[in-house]
Amino acid sequence: MARGFTGVFVRTLHRILVTGGAGFIGSAFIRYLLRQSDFTGHIVNYDLLTYAANQEMTSLKHPRYHFIQGDICNQRFIEQLLLEHEIDTIVHFAAESHVDRSIQSAAPFIETNVKGTLHLLEAVKKLPHIHFHHVSTDEVYGTLGESGCFNEHSPYRPNSPYAASKAASDHVVRAFTVTYRLSTTLSHCSNNYGPGQFPEKFIPLMIHHCLEGKPLPVYGQGAQVRDWLYVDDHAAAIWTILQKGKSGEVYDIGAGAEWTNLNLLHLLIDLLAEHTRADPERYRAQIRFVQDRPGHDFRYALDASKIQRELGWKSETPLPTGLKKTIRSYCRARV
Ligand SMILES: NC(=O)c1ccc[n+]([C@@H]2O[C@H](COP(=O)([O-])OP(=O)(O)OC[C@H]3O[C@@H](n4cnc5c(N)ncnc54)[C@H](O)[C@@H]3O)[C@@H](O)[C@H]2O)c1
Numbered sequence: 028m029a030r031g032f033t034g035v036f037v038r039t040l041h042r043i044l045v046t047g048g049a050g051f052i053g054s055a056f057i058r059y060l061l062r063q064s065d066f067t068g069h070i071v072n073y074d075l076l077t078y079a080a081n082q083e084m085t086s087l088k089h090p091r092y093h094f095i096q097g098d099i100c101n102q103r104f105i106e107q108l109l110l111e112h113e114i115d116t117i118v119h120f121a122a123e124s125h126v127d128r129s130i131q132s133a134a135p136f137i138e139t140n141v142k143g144t145l146h147l148l149e150a151v152k153k154l155p156h157i158h159f160h161h162v163s164t165d166e167v168y169g170t171l172g173e174s175g176c177f178n179e180h181s182p183y184r185p186n187s188p189y190a191a192s193k194a195a196s197d198h199v200v201r202a203f204t205v206t207y208r209l210s211t212t213l214s215h216c217s218n219n220y221g222p223g224q225f226p227e228k229f230i231p232l233m234i235h236h237c238l239e240g241k242p243l244p245v246y247g248q249g250a251q252v253r254d255w256l257y258v259d260d261h262a263a264a265i266w267t268i269l270q271k272g273k274s275g276e277v278y279d280i281g282a283g284a285e286w287t288n289l290n291l292l293h294l295l296i297d298l299l300a301e302h303t304r305a306d307p308e309r310y311r312a313q314i315r316f317v318q319d320r321p322g323h324d325f326r327y328a329l330d331a332s333k334i335q336r337e338l339g340w341k342s343e344t345p346l347p348t349g350l351k352k353t354i355r356s357y358c359r360a361r362v
Contacts, residue, residue: 067091075121123139244317252325256282280331
């Protein structure tokens with residue numbers, strides 16, 4: 028494979044190492060990839076199995092799937108694994124990902140998100156035929172006012188320790204790409220939702236609390252605006268980037284589905300009440316407005332026109348459709 032910063036090259040996608048493949052998005056990506064007829068290769072899922080991991084991914088049965096438990100900070104082990112499994116591509120999801128936890132304690136976020144990414148890149152530096160895709164977040168750009176969108180040229184202004192750790196890891200990826208001429212791509216994505224998300228995050232938390240009759244905590248007045256992307260659409264975007272994206276390029280992945288937290292909660296309540304044949308007012312009565320998160324970003328929105336124009340990807344799943352699928356899966360998992 029020819030390499031270079033913004034170089035054109037032919038990428039082999041036969042043996043893919045997915046870091047954090049037991050997490051919410053990584054596991055959706057693996058399942059998505061194993062369903063694609065244009066992917067005939069093998070996947071090695073490398074995950075430490077922290078509290079956020081989905082244990083089902085350790086026993087997933089597929090002839091082209093392999094699970095290995097391990098830490099992305101264990102560089103020597105990763106180097107052996109890359110050689111042993113003849114890895115040609117790394118898709119890097121592994122991270123500490125919950126903003127509230129990063130506010131309580133930032134150190135694990137720097138350790139995993141910054142140092143872990145550095146260790147992976149050091150390993151790739153020794154095996155530079157490997158392509159490295161880094162999964163990042165719109166939160167690196169900071170917050171927006173009422174209008175406008177972030178794009179690939181927006182300056183970095185992270186506001187939470189989580190966002191700062193992701194921003195730092197993005198910079199390390201860029202520096203290794205330029206300095207050591209590694210083959211990399213990087214994507215920023217808006218809020219994901221879908222089956223299998225750890226229930227500390229907004230949508231699964233609200234579903235579980237509705238069903239258990241617990242309070243539905245909404246930060247401030249619930250006026251913060253987020254763009255919501257169905258997780259399988261994110262998986263499709265990453266697969267598109269791996270197949271067609273140019274080395275050295277950054278792609279922003281958004282759905283154009285902006286909702287305030289409070290309006291999203293009302294929509295979720297209506298759909299959940301329909302599914303469970305409950306009175307939505309019963310769920311609405313559980314809403315509690317709680318003290319806002321410190322440094323809470325007001326609005327995120329991404330301009331996804333580059334990935335649409337250059338690679339032909341766009342978000343396919345309307346929010347109500349994705350929410351119905353999500354609700355069905357959480358309700359199924361509870362019985
Ligand atoms: N969830 C979102 O809405 C969203 C949006 C944009 C970007 N992202 C990014 O996507 C990626 C995946 O997010 P997610 O929501 O699936 O996260 P998640 O918290 O659900 O999963 C993270 C996974 O990483 C694993 N992990 C953590 N530390 C590890 C380590 N040291 N070594 C190996 N594995 C480790 C965990 O066990 C877990 O399985 C992250 O990089 C996150 O920053 C997430």
